[in-house]
Amino acid sequence: MTTDLAKPTGTTGTVVKDSAGYRTFRWVNAAVLILVAALVLYPFVNIVAQAFSSEGYINSGQVNLIPRGFNVTTFQVVFGDSMFWRNYRNTVQYTVIATAIAMALTTTYAYALSKHKLKGRKFFIGVAVATMFFNGGLIPNYILISELGFRNTLWAIVLPNAISVFNLLVMKSFFENFPSELEEAASIDGMSTYGVFFKVVLPLSKAVVATMLLFYAVSFWNGWFGAFLYLDDPKLYPVTVYLRNLMAGVTSGTSIQGGSTDNMTQIAANVQSVTMLLTVLPIICLYPFLQRYFVSGVMLGAVKQ
Amino acid sequence: MSLQEPAVADPVAPVAAIAPAVTGPTPKKKKRPRKESWVAHDGSVIPAAHLSWRTALRKDWRLYSFLVLPLLFLLVFRYVPILGNVVAFRRFRPGGSMFGDEWVGLYYVRMFINDQQFWHAFTNTVIIGVLTLLIVFPLPIILALMLNEVRSRRFKRSIQTISYLPHFMSVVIVAGVVFQLTAVNGTVNQIIEAAGGQAITFMQEPSWFRTIYLTSEVWQTVGWGTILYLAALTTIDEQLYEAARIDGANRWKQTWHITLPGIRPTMIVLLILNVGTFMAVGFEKILLLSNPLIYSTADVISTYLYRVGIVSNSISYATAIGLFEAIIGVTLILSANAISRKTVGASLW
Numbered sequence: 001m002t003t004d005l006a007k008p009t010g011t012t013g014t015v016v017k018d019s020a021g022y023r024t025f026r027w028v029n030a031a032v033l034i035l036v037a038a039l040v041l042y043p044f045v046n047i048v049a050q051a052f053s054s055e056g057y058i059n060s061g062q063v064n065l066i067p068r069g070f071n072v073t074t075f076q077v078v079f080g081d082s083m084f085w086r087n088y089r090n091t092v093q094y095t096v097i098a099t100a101i102a103m104a105l106t107t108t109y110a111y112a113l114s115k116h117k118l119k120g121r122k123f124f125i126g127v128a129v130a131t132m133f134f135n136g137g138l139i140p141n142y143i144l145i146s147e148l149g150f151r152n153t154l155w156a157i158v159l160p161n162a163i164s165v166f167n168l169l170v171m172k173s174f175f176e177n178f179p180s181e182l183e184e185a186a187s188i189d190g191m192s193t194y195g196v197f198f199k200v201v202l203p204l205s206k207a208v209v210a211t212m213l214l215f216y217a218v219s220f221w222n223g224w225f226g227a228f229l230y231l232d233d234p235k236l237y238p239v240t241v242y243l244r245n246l247m248a249g250v251t252s253g254t255s256i257q258g259g260s261t262d263n264m265t266q267i268a269a270n271v272q273s274v275t276m277l278l279t280v281l282p283i284i285c286l287y288p289f290l291q292r293y294f295v296s297g298v299m300l301g302a303v304k305q
Numbered sequence: 306m307s308l309q310e311p312a313v314a315d316p317v318a319p320v321a322a323i324a325p326a327v328t329g330p331t332p333k334k335k336k337r338p339r340k341e342s343w344v345a346h347d348g349s350v351i352p353a354a355h356l357s358w359r360t361a362l363r364k365d366w367r368l369y370s371f372l373v374l375p376l377l378f379l380l381v382f383r384y385v386p387i388l389g390n391v392v393a394f395r396r397f398r399p400g401g402s403m404f405g406d407e408w409v410g411l412y413y414v415r416m417f418i419n420d421q422q423f424w425h426a427f428t429n430t431v432i433i434g435v436l437t438l439l440i441v442f443p444l445p446i447i448l449a450l451m452l453n454e455v456r457s458r459r460f461k462r463s464i465q466t467i468s469y470l471p472h473f474m475s476v477v478i479v480a481g482v483v484f485q486l487t488a489v490n491g492t493v494n495q496i497i498e499a500a501g502g503q504a505i506t507f508m509q510e511p512s513w514f515r516t517i518y519l520t521s522e523v524w525q526t527v528g529w530g531t532i533l534y535l536a537a538l539t540t541i542d543e544q545l546y547e548a549a550r551i552d553g554a555n556r557w558k559q560t561w562h563i564t565l566p567g568i569r570p571t572m573i574v575l576l577i578l579n580v581g582t583f584m585a586v587g588f589e590k591i592l593l594l595s596n597p598l599i600y601s602t603a604d605v606i607s608t609y610l611y612r613v614g615i616v617s618n619s620i621s622y623a624t625a626i627g628l629f630e631a632i633i634g635v636t637l638i639l640s641a642n643a644i645s646r647k648t649v650g651a652s653l654w
Contacts, residue, residue, distance in 0.1 A: 022556050029454050036448065037467040040528065043482040044470075046492060050485065061490035061498070109375035112368050119361035124372060127379055133581075133635060136386020137627035138607070139614040140403075144386050147403045160382050163375060193367035222475030225589050229615065240477045244593065247481055276481045283473055291466055294473075295532060 044284070051075070051277045055269035073266045074274045083234060084242060084275070091221060091238040098158035098220040103213060105162050106171060111197055113168075114175035125172075132165045145230055156230035157223070157238070164219075167212050170297065174208045175201065211297040214290055218283065243275050393625035405621065413625035423626065426609035429602060434583040436515060441522050442579055445530025446572065450560065452531060453538050465535075468528025480593035483521050484508065508594070511602040518594065518603075522587065533575065534568050541567035573645050577652075581638030584630050606630050 018026075045065055050058055054069030062068055078084050112118055113125055136144075141160065150156040178201060186200045187193075202209065224240035231237060237245075362369055388404070393413055395405025417423045448468070455461040471479070486492050487507035494504040507513045545563045554562065588607035595603035606626065614623025646652040 019555070025556070026454060026456075029451050030460070033451060033455065033460075033464050036527075037464050040468050040471060040524065042492075043486060043524070046485065047482070059490055061495050061504075063490075064492050064495060105375045105378055108371040112371040115365075115368060118365065118368060119356055119358065124376070127376070131379060131383040133638065134387055134631070135383065136389055137624070137631055138610060139620055139624045139627055140386035140389030140392070141382075142615065143389060143392070143397075143403045143620065144382070148381075159378075162378055162382070193365070197371075218473055222473075222477075224475060224477050225592075240475050243481065244477050247477075247484055247593070272481055273485065276478055276485075280474060280478055284470075287470060287473065288466070291469060294469070 047273050047276050050270050050273035055266045058269040073263050074270050078274050087237045087239045087242040094157045095220040099216045102162045102216045106168050110168050110171035111175050113172045128165050151230050157226050211293045214293050239279050390628050392621050393628045397620040413622050417626050426604045426606050430605040433586045444527045449531040449534035471525045472529035476589045509598045511599045514599045514602045537568040537571040577641045580641040584634045
């Protein structure tokens with residue numbers, strides 16, 4: 001995807017020798033890039049180090065790269081906290097349902113919009129694109145959700161962001177480039193539009209579907225503000241709101257169920273690190289395998305043939 | 306595939322057609338005719354655009370059925386809230402109509418014009434917005450240029466993979482990272498103390514907020530921001546570099562005269578988009594990071610609006626502020642677009 005243009009070797013094959021200055025530059029460049037990568041990674045390393053350190057070292061400011069006074073007390077307490085698990089389950093549930101709804105709406109809309117024979121196509125595209133530039137704003141959305149009776153229900157979380165226009169347009173472009181011969185052949189064989197879409201187009205669009213699925217799933221997994229705004233019952237919170245409340249001091253580490261008084265100072269010292277670690281863990285674990293899909297998704301969105 | 310002039314005369318410009326070869330299993334692509342035609346019973350050909358709605362619906366009702374739910378979604382969750390902005394000019398009563406009960410004209414607009422706190426938040430928003438454009442926007446370009454000079458593909462790919470990671474973190478995690486690193490016993494204070502300084506209570510000092518916010522913003526976005534530039538870099542014609550080398554241009558001159566102009570369209574499109582979101586500066590992150598002690602620098606329009614509308618329940622007043630913010634946003638993006646079309650010939654649509 002990224003061919004190296006900086007090669008001093010011309011297409012003719014003649015090797016141009018780098019100047020001494022340029023060679024020095026390349027070493028400095030590599031060193032700076034390594035430094036950038038280290039700085040990007042450091043906060044994650046620090047979270048892990050704090051999560052496994054004992055309170056004495058944390059409170060005296062001695063934990064940075066590696067855990068000191070290794071212990072897992074806080075992990076045991078957080079694992080034993082039924083509210084944490086409940087909220088974690090909520091996150092999984094919200095992510096799965098919201099992603100399913102988003103995919104259903106986005107793929108069908110994108111497929112219809114990709115058909116040039118669709119009368120009114122320009123209008124239907126415009127209706128979606130306009131919402132990229134105009135949106136109702138926080139308060140009107142808040143009133144709407146309250147008015148619909150969605151507060152303190154799952155719907156407030158899984159419905160309002162069901163179509164991302166960016167994802168929609170990416171899928172539309174993809175379907176537009178789908179070989180029409182395949183669809184025509186299928187419809188000559190007697191398949192209806194539904195049959196063509198579900199049995200021919202979707203199975204052959206796995207790559208783009210997977211990419212969109214990931215985009216949606218990550219954004220719903222990471223979401224917190226909708227839940228924070230519309231849910232009042234702690235039992236309904238996703239884990240991001242659980243974490244937010246820990247950070248804001250609404251719930252302190254010591255009020256977590258199962259936190260006995262002997263462990264209080266230890267929990268107070270690193271309950272945030274532990275919760276953060278547990279929240280990002282699924283994404284970090286999947287990241288190495290999935291990141292190329294994310295990148296190709298962005299490329300799909302921006303690249304014109 | 307190439308990123309050619311993302312600015313085209315199409316409403317969906319930044320998101321243009323794609324090559325199926327990137328992800329699709331389709332080997333070859335055949336350009337379909339733009340408009341399909343229908344052959345009527347008597348053999349005459351009717352172009353799609355001339356079909357009556359009734360015929361179109363009867364022929365393609367299955368296709369139209371795909372539109373129903375998404376359109377309903379857009380209507381309810383996107384267009385109704387836009388109309389809901391009318392409460393900025395009407396009195397809203399809890400339990401009453403969501404569009405307000407009676408007209409009050411510009412009452413709420415006058416209210417925020419005379420509101421000191423609003424103008425305070427406005428100033429903070431502009432300052433943070435300008436700093437974001439000046440500092441956060443150019444850094445991905447520099448990083449992309451640096452990555453472009455790397456010859457080892459594995460090394461380059463590793464750096465890229467690592468630098469994208471923060472993009473996938475929830476803003477709650479980003480806030481948590483900020484709190485942890487800036488805590489009195491956190492890494493930053495460890496360094497300050499090791500250098501012989503005094504620990505700073507960063508999150509209680511208004512003077513530190515902008516630095517902290519911008520740093521976290523850079524951390525989260527710099528890597529991901531390089532993707533589009535790196536794609537644009539691959540489209541620059543190799544022959545240009547060769548010609549420049551023959552003319553005796555060194556690496557620096559090649560970068561300045563070939564590479565930078567080559568990615569200019571991408572830069573402009575992203576700049577316009579950034580200008581458009583200028584007023585909405587990282588609302589969720591600022592909401593998580595700020596506290597009353599640092600409102601003097603941290604309070605922006607969106608967080609002020611949140612407090613007025615949701616916390617203090619002044620619905621109409623907050624809507625008026627939100628509408629004002631949105632109008633500025635749309636004005637900014639339209640003017641940035643117009644200016645760029647006039648001066649450099651690139652625009653979003």
